[in-house]
Structures are given as structure tokens and as C-alpha cells.
Amino acid sequence: MANLRMKVISRYIDKQTKAAPLAVFRIFFGLMMLISVIRFWANGWVNKLYIEPKFFFSYYGFEWVQPLGNYTYLLFIICGLSALAVAIGFRYRISIIVFFLSFTYIELMDKTTYLNHYYFISILSFLMIFLPAEKCFSLDAKKKSSDRVPQWSIDSIKLMLGIVYFYAGLAKLNSDWLVKAMPLKIWLPGRYDIPLLGDFLHQEWIIYAFSWSGALYDLSIPFLLLWKRTRWMAFAFVVVFHVLTRILFPIGMFPYIMIVSALIFFDLGLHERIISTFNVILSAAKNLLRIETTSRNGKRSLPMVEMTNSKSQFPHVEHFDDSRARGRIKTPQWKLTLLTIFFTIQLLLPWRYLMYPNELFWTEEGFRFSWRVMLMEKAGYANFKIVDYTNDETFYINNNDFLTHFQEKQMATQPDFILEYAHYLRDHFLAQGKEVGVYVESYVALNGRKSKPYVNPSVDLTKINESFKPKNWILPFEDEIKGI
Amino acid sequence: MRKKSLISMLIAFSLCALLIGCSDDELGQSGDNFDREAMLQNWADNIIIPGYQTYVDDLKELNSAVELFTTSPSSDNLNSLRSAWLEANLSWQAVGMFEIGKAEELTLINYTNIYPTNTTDLIETIASGNYDLTSVNRQDEQGFPAIEFLIYGIRDTDQEIIDLFLQETAEQPYKTYLNDLADRLETMAQSVLGDWQNGYRDTFVNNSGSESTSSVNKLVNDYIFYYEKHLRAGKIGIPAGVFSSEKSTGKVEGLYSGNSKELFMAGLQAMQDFFNGKSPNSNLAVEGEGLKSYLDFVNTVTEGEDLGALINVQFIAAREKAEMLSENFRTQVGNNNNLMLETYDELQKNVVNLKVDMLQSLNIRVDFVDADGD
Numbered sequence: 001m002a003n004l005r006m007k008v009i010s011r012y013i014d015k016q017t018k019a020a021p022l023a024v025f026r027i028f029f030g031l032m033m034l035i036s037v038i039r040f041w042a043n044g045w046v047n048k049l050y051i052e053p054k055f056f057f058s059y060y061g062f063e064w065v066q067p068l069g070n071y072t073y074l075l076f077i078i079c080g081l082s083a084l085a086v087a088i089g090f091r092y093r094i095s096i097i098v099f100f101l102s103f104t105y106i107e108l109m110d111k112t113t114y115l116n117h118y119y120f121i122s123i124l125s126f127l128m129i130f131l132p133a134e135k136c137f138s139l140d141a142k143k144k145s146s147d148r149v150p151q152w153s154i155d156s157i158k159l160m161l162g163i164v165y166f167y168a169g170l171a172k173l174n175s176d177w178l179v180k181a182m183p184l185k186i187w188l189p190g191r192y193d194i195p196l197l198g199d200f201l202h203q204e205w206i207i208y209a210f211s212w213s214g215a216l217y218d219l220s221i222p223f224l225l226l227w228k229r230t231r232w233m234a235f236a237f238v239v240v241f242h243v244l245t246r247i248l249f250p251i252g253m254f255p256y257i258m259i260v261s262a263l264i265f266f267d268l269g270l271h272e273r274i275i276s277t278f279n280v281i282l283s284a285a286k287n288l289l290r291i292e293t294t295s296r297n298g299k300r301s302l303p304m305v306e307m308t309n310s311k312s313q314f315p316h317v318e319h320f321d322d323s324r325a326r327g328r329i330k331t332p333q334w335k336l337t338l339l340t341i342f343f344t345i346q347l348l349l350p351w352r353y354l355m356y357p358n359e360l361f362w363t364e365e366g367f368r369f370s371w372r373v374m375l376m377e378k379a380g381y382a383n384f385k386i387v388d389y390t391n392d393e394t395f396y397i398n399n400n401d402f403l404t405h406f407q408e409k410q411m412a413t414q415p416d417f418i419l420e421y422a423h424y425l426r427d428h429f430l431a432q433g434k435e436v437g438v439y440v441e442s443y444v445a446l447n448g449r450k451s452k453p454y455v456n457p458s459v460d461l462t463k464i465n466e467s468f469k470p471k472n473w474i475l476p477f478e479d480e481i482k483g484i
Numbered sequence: 485m486r487k488k489s490l491i492s493m494l495i496a497f498s499l500c501a502l503l504i505g506c507s508d509d510e511l512g513q514s515g516d517n518f519d520r521e522a523m524l525q526n527w528a529d530n531i532i533i534p535g536y537q538t539y540v541d542d543l544k545e546l547n548s549a550v551e552l553f554t555t556s557p558s559s560d561n562l563n564s565l566r567s568a569w570l571e572a573n574l575s576w577q578a579v580g581m582f583e584i585g586k587a588e589e590l591t592l593i594n595y596t597n598i599y600p601t602n603t604t605d606l607i608e609t610i611a612s613g614n615y616d617l618t619s620v621n622r623q624d625e626q627g628f629p630a631i632e633f634l635i636y637g638i639r640d641t642d643q644e645i646i647d648l649f650l651q652e653t654a655e656q657p658y659k660t661y662l663n664d665l666a667d668r669l670e671t672m673a674q675s676v677l678g679d680w681q682n683g684y685r686d687t688f689v690n691n692s693g694s695e696s697t698s699s700v701n702k703l704v705n706d707y708i709f710y711y712e713k714h715l716r717a718g719k720i721g722i723p724a725g726v727f728s729s730e731k732s733t734g735k736v737e738g739l740y741s742g743n744s745k746e747l748f749m750a751g752l753q754a755m756q757d758f759f760n761g762k763s764p765n766s767n768l769a770v771e772g773e774g775l776k777s778y779l780d781f782v783n784t785v786t787e788g789e790d791l792g793a794l795i796n797v798q799f800i801a802a803r804e805k806a807e808m809l810s811e812n813f814r815t816q817v818g819n820n821n822n823l824m825l826e827t828y829d830e831l832q833k834n835v836v837n838l839k840v841d842m843l844q845s846l847n848i849r850v851d852f853v854d855a856d857g858d
Contacts, residue, residue: 186844186845186847187847189518189782189847190694190846190847190848191694192518192520192694193520193692193693193694202518250849377844377847379839379840379841379843379844380840381835381836381839381840383832388729391729393729393730394729395725395726395727395728395729396721396726396727397727398717398727443836443840444840445840445841445844448844448845450789450791450841451836451837451840451841451844
């Protein structure tokens, strides 16, 4: 029995297919990332988020990752160029490693900007380090001899996407989302100015319809994409859903990234067709630019075709027989082990909140890195009181002396930010030779509830150390959000 | 079959691009669920423009009073100058919070009401006779606090002040400077009012969308910023030593005239009136569209508490506490600072109501960056 299972697994691991889907994914991923970096820069966010602030909020254990002053721009250039290199498949392995490192470094510089989809990009690019995405339609492919890749390398991306969607769906199965239609009830009416749709967005039934269908969508879409018969319909859902979210919410590039990523679920044929389209476009562009060299006998060549390294134009795409290729590419054991560990972590990490006793939405212990996307509206206010022990005087902090508005907003609702900021304030006054205690009077409003005191105001935050232990200095939520 | 699919996919993509293009352009007309445009109209036509109109009129009075006093310095003329100064300053309290459009461009507030005025620099500047009031380095040497110093605080007694202006040297630097200050206030206010009257009003009202650069978003953020920084901190908190380890009697508004309380009360009243959409020219109890009615509308959607009523209750609580303060906050801070601190606490409670609860209910964002609610 165990033997049979091993056999099935090893047969799966050895199973091969053509590399086109991975190539298409690589190209779109690289281009999307390049656009993201350019857009981020063009919006002035490099300066605003990483150069202007005086102080940056660090992830626990990554305090050493700090912005590099004006060199931060260089970091973005490196990130953008490596994304481009990934897209064209130039020195792919090195490029994707550089991209992963530079992108992740950027994200670790300040957790104020944490977004689920940035985390998604980080782990996806990590995964891509181990995938042979350069085997086809890439500059690298010229040197290689085969454009076959293991089936698992394509499936691992599907699995990752499936986890993101499914867990995001599970996270929506709670009473605020399903019963109260929160936070959409706050968000949607505010977008009344959208053409056509705007007039409906304040209507109760529409808001509930959005909430319920959002949850249903997230839970079912990976399966609908997997199944051939529902795939096109599912992809139409993907497009509509993400275009809608793009219109309704300020979530940047995420919708586009998800739309093009979903293409990975399609058959080989579509991907090869996309690559042919790329080829045609590239050749046409070359013709247009007159870069193309006319050969001696006057025949025009299509130089980009050679990038694919395919001798013929995709024969028998439909019923591609992988049997003759089987066993030729051996996936090393270390890679399999690593990916198993990677996915085990991905599957378990979102559940870590179960180890904390308090309300997840309130304390946010275990909230991040678990695909809880667009799940709550939280607003807060934190007023820091400094008690100067050297002369027993008390005064309050004007947060804008130290933080940007954006940082202040994020800080006020998340306990780890509050604690880190309190320590920063302590160090600030310590440098002035003052021995101080730092207390905070704070209020947080969650999903339309009236704001309530958040942190115990009698706790001196300088006496608390950050850890993974439950933060018992957060005041109780005094309400219940039922659900997963 | 396959080709068809590919084509339909391409069509789908171009449709998205089209849709997205539309949303970025914000072509949208306001819907009819809550009429933000009506609220913006009420703000512009019944509150902001009349407010600036009164302010400009009062500055004209101030200018004439300055001219009269500098031409013939006398006790009577000094007194009418002082009351003109107070009148104009009180009208300013009603418009200071609208740092949008031309006012934002000029950073009107920084040239109008930065206190305390820097008396050392001020006297040096007057003596030099060489100054550019539009320079950012001169912000604390002009506006109401600088005029106040010149007509109340530059000498110990009224007679000495009158004598200073009477006995001016040939160049008359004090007279010139005082006239320049009054002129500058009027010029700036005229320019802001003129801008509202010549086009900005429509720009403001038509920008009724919900994106971060929309009028509602911007003005509400300005309003809360003014409440926190200028009303709560500037007028009460900073003098009372809330943000420093000691109190600063020298940082009160109306330091030389002793009108701190009157100015504060006018500011507080204006902030509450704006919240309720109430026009300063209206004696009607009926209030127009404003944050209060907007909150009332949203509350019916979110089934929340009556936040609008709560905020009004808190405004009243702050005013009741402030009624107990002395006319001059310098005396108050010196004699019984606790009352100042208690007033501060009452004001502070509304910061939470406005900044946390109101912003959440109205879904107004503090800043524009990608954020997906986590």
C-alpha cells in the first residue's frame, strides 16, 4: 500500500510536460513586477514611504533591514531590472534570486506598507527560484537543449494560488462578513461616484450580495479553474471579480497580477498560442524598427522564433505524449524536500492565530501572512504619554513629530506597532538623558463598532518586550466575531 | 474553438482596460444616496464664501482703523483700532480651518495667525525697514499676533504706545510696518475670496467624488487637522504644557490683548457650526447639509450609534468647561492650569470621535497609498 503510494508520488514527480505555461507565467510575472516598480516610483512612494519618514517599523527579527537613504532608489532600480530580466528570461536563475531578495528587502524595510499581495509576490518569487521557468521563450533558452519541465513545477504555482484564494475565502466565513456585511457596508457606499454601479452600492442587498459572493468566489475559484469544463467560466469570474475590486478599492497592481497568474491553470495549447502571439508581435516590432537583417537571398527571417528553441511550431500540443521524456529530468531530493517544507509552512502559518486566546481581529495576533484580505475596517487613535522620571513630569507626544500620517494610521490600530513606537520614543528621550515611562491612551473602532479603549493605559510600554506571546496589555474586545 | 477563446480573452482584457480607464478618470456624477454635491454647495455658498466675505469686510475696517491711528495717534483711535483688530480676528476664527484652494496655496494660516509673535525679530525687522512679508522666515512677524503686539504690547501703557507712534522719526518705520501688516492680511484674504468667487467655487463643488483628492476628503482632513493642531493643541494644549514638560504662558493666543478665551470660543463655535452645516449668516435653527447630516445618513446604513449627536454633546461639554476659564489664558495657565487641562481633555474626546469614528463611518482615508484593509 505504502509502496503503491510511493510509486504514484514518484511517477508524479517524474512526470513532464512542455515549458510553455511556465514561460508565459514568467513573462507576465516579470512584466507586472516591472510595471509595479515603475508605478510605485512614479507615484513618488519611494520617497514618501522610505526616505521621508524618520523612523521605520520593523518586522520582528528583521530590525536590521532599514531603508538605504538615497540608495533606496538604487534598490528599486535593481528590483525593476531584475523583474525585466525575469520577463525576458535573461540569466533567469540569478535574476529571480536578485528579484526575490531586492523585493523582499523592500518589503521588510517598513511594515507600515504591509499588504497581502506584497507578501504573495515575495513568496511566489521565492518559489520561482526553484522552477525551470527559463526553459522556453527566453534569452537563456538559446543555450539549453530541452524545453521540457516537470509537471510539478507548473502545479506548484497552481497550488500557491489555490492556497491564497481558498484561505482568503475561509477567512471570510465569519459573522462580521456574512451576517453584518462588514466592512463592505462601510466601504461600498463611499464609492457612490462610480459610473453605473455607484447608484447601487448603498443598497443593502447589493452589499450582502458582494459579501457572500466574495466569500463564495474565493472558496470555489481554485477548483473551478482546475476543472477543464468550468475553466473558461472561472476565468471570466476572475477577470470580473478583480476588475471590480480594482475599481472599488485602492489595491494597485494586485488585480492584474491575479488575473494573469490565473492563466497558469489553462492547458498547454493556450500558452503556446500566447507565445506564438508574442513571437508575431516581436517580429512585427522588429520589422517595424528595421532592426531585422535581410539575409543575402532576400528572405526574411523571424529571429525571435529561435528564442523558443522549438524545432517545429508546437506539434501535437493537444495530446502531447510525455512518456518518451519521462525520467530524463530528475528532480533532486533537496529541492523536493525544500518545497515540501515551503508548502507545509504555507498551509500551517495562517492557522497560528488559533494559539492566541483573544479575538484575532482585535489583537491581530497572527493576522498577517494569512491571506486575510480586505477583511476589516479599523481606525484608531493613539495618544502617547511620557512620564519623565528624572523630574516627575508628564507630557504628551505629537505623533506627527515622529511619524507620517500613514504610519500614524497604521500604528494606531496594531499593537506591535504601538509597542515598537513606544520603545522608539523611550530611546529618543533616553538620548536626551531622560529616564522615561511610556503610556498610551488609545481608541480603536473595528468594522463599524463605536471606538473603544484599546491598550491598557496603566501599562508602561517600556517594560514590555516584543515576543510571540499573547499581548495581555491589550484591553478585551467585549464582543464576539464568530467564525473561522 | 481555441482561437475563439483567445479572442474572447483579448476582448475581456481590453474591456477591463476600458473600465479601469474610466474609473481612473473619475467620470462619475454623484449618485443620489447621499448628495455630497449638495453638502459641498452648502459649505461653499453658505459657510465658506460668506465667512471669507465677513472676514474681508472686517479686514477693510481694520485697515481704515490702522490708517486712522497711524495718521493721528490718539487714545480713541487706538481703542477703535483694537476693536477692529478683535473683530477681524474673530472672523478669522471662522475661516481658518478652510486651508484648501488658494488658502492652501498661500498657506494662509501660517501668515495670519502664528503665535507667539517673535518680538525680538519683529523689532529688528521694523528697525531695518527692509523686509519681505511673503518670506517664510517672516511668518512669526506678521498677522494678528504681530499687530496685537504693536497695539497692545510694545510699550507698558497705552499712553506710551500712543507716544511711540506720535513721536516717530521721519521714516516712520512703526507706522509703515503696521500699515503693511494690515494690508497684507487684507490682500491675502481678498485673494482667497476672489479665487472662491471666480471659479474655485465650482471646482470645489464639482469635485464631489470619493477619491482621496476629492473636496470632501480634503476638507474633512483639513478640518480635523485644524481641530487637533490649532484649536486643541495651539489654543489650549501647548500653553497648558500638554506636549512639553512645562507650561508655556507665553504661548497663549491673545497674549497681549487678553482675548484668548473669546478667540478660542469663536474657533470652537465655528468648528461646531461647520460640523452641523450651519451658515454663520443664518439665524435659522435649521441646518444645511454637513457632516452631521452625512453621519445621520450613514448611520442608517451601518446601524451604528448616533455619532452626530455624540459629537455635538462633546462640543457642548468642551464649551461648558471652557466657559469657566479666565479671559486671558495666560492668567489661567498661571493660576489654575488644571482647568486648562480639563478643557483639553474634553476637546481630546472629540478628536477620537472625529478622527476615528467619523472618518471610519464616512470612509474617508487619511492618506493615499495602496492599502487593502489589512
